[in-house]
Amino acid sequence: xxxxxxxxxxxxxxxxxxxxxxxxxxxxxxxxxxxxxxxxxxxxxxxxxxxxxxxxxxxxxxxxxxxxxxxxxxxxxxxxxxxxxxxxxxxxxxxxxxxxxxxxxxxxxxxxxxxxxx
Amino acid sequence: xxxxxxxxxxxxxxxxxxxxxxxxxxxxxxxxxxxxxxxxxxxxxxxxxxxxxxxxxxxxxxxxxxxxxxxxxxxxxxxxxxxxxxxxxxxxxxxxxxxxxxxxxxxxxxxxxx
Numbered sequence: 001x002x003x004x005x006x007x008x009x010x011x012x013x014x015x016x017x018x019x020x021x022x023x024x025x026x027x028x029x030x031x032x033x034x035x036x037x038x039x040x041x042x043x044x045x046x047x048x049x050x051x052x053x054x055x056x057x058x059x060x061x062x063x064x065x066x067x068x069x070x071x072x073x074x075x076x077x078x079x080x081x082x083x084x085x086x087x088x089x090x091x092x093x094x095x096x097x098x099x100x101x102x103x104x105x106x107x108x109x110x111x112x113x114x115x116x117x118x
Numbered sequence: 119x120x121x122x123x124x125x126x127x128x129x130x131x132x133x134x135x136x137x138x139x140x141x142x143x144x145x146x147x148x149x150x151x152x153x154x155x156x157x158x159x160x161x162x163x164x165x166x167x168x169x170x171x172x173x174x175x176x177x178x179x180x181x182x183x184x185x186x187x188x189x190x191x192x193x194x195x196x197x198x199x200x201x202x203x204x205x206x207x208x209x210x211x212x213x214x215x216x217x218x219x220x221x222x223x224x225x226x227x228x229x230x231x232x
Contacts, residue, residue, distance in 0.1 A: 006160075033218045045161075045208060045223040091160060095218045104168050104217050105176060106151065110160035 003027065004094050006109035013082050014117050021077045021112045023092030029053075031097040034068065034075040039089040039111070048090075051075065082116045089113050120145045124209050124224035131199055132232050139194040139227050141209035147222070148215035150192035151176070152184065154205040155226075161208065167192055168215050199231040 005024045013019045025034065036048040049059060051068050059066045063080045079086050092109045096102045122143045131137055143150065151166035153176075163176030167186040181203055183195040192211075196203060206228050210221040 009158075035221075037221075043206075043226055045210075045221075047220045047222075050218075050220060093161075095216075097216065097218050104149070104166050104174055106163055106166075106217055106221070107177075108153075108161040108163075110158060 001026065002109070003107040004092050004109035006090075006092055006112050008112045009110070010113045010115070012115045012117065015083060016081050017116075018078060018080050019082050019114065019116075021079075021090050021092075021114065023075045023077065023109060025073050025075065025092070025094045027073075027094060027096055029096040029098040029100075029102075033095045033097060035093040035095070036066065036075075036077050037091045037093065037108075039091065040085075041087065045091075048077075079114075082114075084116050084118050087114060087116045120222070122209055122211050122222050122224040124207070124227045126227060127225065128228050130230045130232065133200055134198050137196050137199060137229075139196075139207060139209075139229070141192045141194065141224060142190050143192075143211040143222070144190065145211060145213070145222065146189065147211035147213050148189070149212040149217045149219075150186065151210050151212075151217060151221070152182070152192070152194050153208045153210065154178065155208060156205050164194065164207075166217060168217070196229075199229075201231050203229065204231045205229060 032053045038046045089111045152164040153161045165184040167173045209224040212219045
């Protein structure tokens with residue numbers, strides 16, 4: 001079973017629309033970290049955010065916001081007033097940090113391709 | 119400039135011809151890792167290293183080897199490449215020894231095995 005599920009393979013929106021990318025994770029660890037990375041058409045991978053399992057506060061950074069809910073094992077990412085430059089593949093990832101065999105492993109979802117049309 | 123450098127960026131090779139993809143970072147990071155990216159499958163971890171001389175398998179280690187003789191370098195070795203190893207490969211490093219921090223990625227190496 002996948003540890004990180006991004007059910008939306010592709011999303012298309014028109015500029016200025018808000019869009020939410022879903023991420024559901026699975027872990028038995030008490031301590032873990034969740035990440036979002038962006039891969040624009042140029043191909044590089046860019047870190048967006050890290051959240052640890054003990055901090056459920058939502059985070060906002062400009063037009064980006066993240067909603068972490070342990071009760072539903074979700075870490076969703078919302079872009080407000082989307083722009084063409086937001087077009088990219090977005091990956092959610094999980095790192096388990098309890099001492100054990102998975103320390104050091106990083107599990108990525110399959111990614112969501114976001115296309116923002118002008 | 120802080121960076122992770124991979125070489126080669128592009129390579130076309132034939133089945134069975136050993137090749138090495140080099141990865142070097144200049145940030146004194148403890149943790150380094152290799153991933154492959156395939157359409158519809160996202161990024162999958164191949165191997166990782168939390169320290170010099172310490173390496174561990176990720177999700178898809180079959181057909182690959184790595185070594186970590188120095189902190190800055192983490193080469194990926196394909197002893198006998200096969201067509202199913204055609205992929206886009208990324209090397210990454212992190213200040214956190216267990217990889218729970220921000221990952222800095224190289225630009226990627228596109229490998230085609232004929």
